[in-house]
Amino acid sequence: MKTWMLLVLFFAGLVSPLTAEEQVTAEPLAVSENHLPGVAVAQGITEITGVAISPLLGVSAVGSWQYFKAPADVRDDLPWYCQPWAWGTGFILLAMIFLKDTLGAAAPGILKKPFDMAELFENKASALVASAAFVPLVAREMSKGMEKVEVPAGMLGHEMMAAIDPAWWLVPTSLVAFGLVWVCSHAINVLIILSPFSLVDSMLKIARFGMLLTIGLMYWIAPWLGAALCVVIILIAAWLAPSALRLMIFGTRFAGDVLLPWRAKTTATPDRPHVFTLGSIGGLPSRTGGRLAMNGNGDLEFRYRRFCVMPETAVRLPDGERHIAKGLLSPAVFNGEEKQLLFLPRYRGREEMLVEVMHFKEVREHRLTRGLAAAKEWIRGALGSRRQIAG
Incomplete structure (x- = not known):
């Protein structure tokens, strides 16, 4: 619980938003004696970046801070996220996540994964x-703070800059910045559901x-310093966003199949x-989603759509002896010893059908599956010997 309390206090100190009177009267940040225009902009950049990294915690902490900071007679006029039902619900969900991470650390990673997958969708909803x-x-x-910044009369484009409302471009820019940071932070949630080790999960969350x-x-040292770090x-995040977006799509579909197996089975083809993809196939990056199909010549192709909407493009897979390896959650395609493709979990249990349709060589057990099976047989044998001795 100490970790979450530190996080709440951190965000409470990070944001010093408008008082309730300022929000009700809709006065610009710059006219407040506690906020200069530059500080207001730095504060906004820091808030948006911090909330993008952890949306549920950020919105709940900011909302509760504004609620308790405001006088009692104007609390009903605060935005919705400042109301107790909103930030109270957020803190309840955060407490449940804390218990999941604390109790799950002592359990095998595979038992905690369904709850991690549920947190994956919670993170999407919060964002x-x-x-x-x-x-x-x-x-x-x-934008209200920026309106108070006077543009020198001699500056090029003075009249145009003075006439443009900063909110016209600042709102979409802020949304883009939020999305870039969030999709990269969300990739941590995807990596957590893919990792089989609880220790790795903890290290990712600590990072x-x-x-x-x-x-x-x-930000505590200097508001402009915090804003500069957020800009970096x-x-x-803009550089990493394409890879993070592919990982997000993969994690979403993977988790959806595990949490809703009855729906996933009906959509399997x-x-x-x-x-x-798990490696470089036809120059495509890893985690590119698509379909596996046979062309008219009997060759195996990977078919995908750029940006999910462009016309379908086919990439012929290199020749080799391919087989399917069963996995704990989903099967994979191997070319020799190289893992090339990963199926969604909806195809688990249909490996023999895939071998027949795609003309693969055989179906093999996953190494971890073989190890678990061997351990299971050993336990059965040991228990059976004891029963015979007891008889």
Whole structure:
């Protein structure tokens, strides 16, 4: 619980939003004696970046901070996320996540994965709410601060800059920045559901917490320093966003199949199975999603759509002796000893059908599956020997 309390206190110190009177009267940040225009912009950048890294915690912490900071007679006029039902629900969900991580650390990783997958979808929902209702409010307050910044009369484009409302471009820019940082932070949740080790899960979450802590420390030293660090984070996120987006799509479909197996089984198509690349095939990056199919010549092809909407493109798979290896959650395609493609979990149990349709060589047990099977047989043998002795 100490970790979550530190996170809440961190965000409470990180954000010093408008008082309730300022929000009700809709006065610009710059006119407040506690906020200068530059500080308001730095604060907004820091808030958006911090909330993008952890949407549920960020929105809940900001909402509760504004609620308790405001006088009692104007609390009903605060935005929805400042109401107790909103941030109270958020903190309840955070407490459940904390218990899952604490109790799950002592359990085998495979037992905790369904709960990690549920947290994956919670993170998506929190980001959707934050991007639709929180980020625009912060961006508009930033624009109010920027309106108070006087543009020198001799500067090129003075009249045009003075006439443009900063909110016109600041709101969409803030949403883009939020999305870039969030999709990279969300990749940590995907890596957690893919990792079989609880220790790795904890290290990934500690790394994310360390990033939040660093942002808060830099903002505490100087608001512009925290904003500068956030700008660097946004630029790095823009560079990593394509890979993170592919990982997000993969993790979403993978987790959806595990959590809703009855629905996933009805959408399985063994003649055109859903697969993701695990290596470089035809110059495509790893985790590219598509379909596996046979062409008219009997060659195996990987078919995909760029940006999920472009016309379908086919890439012929290199020749070799391919087989399917069963996995704990989903089967995979091997070319010799090289793993090339990973099926969605909906195809688990249909390996023999895939071999027949795709003309693979055989079906093999996964190494981990073989190890578990061997251990199971050993336990059965040991128990059987004892029963015979007892008889």
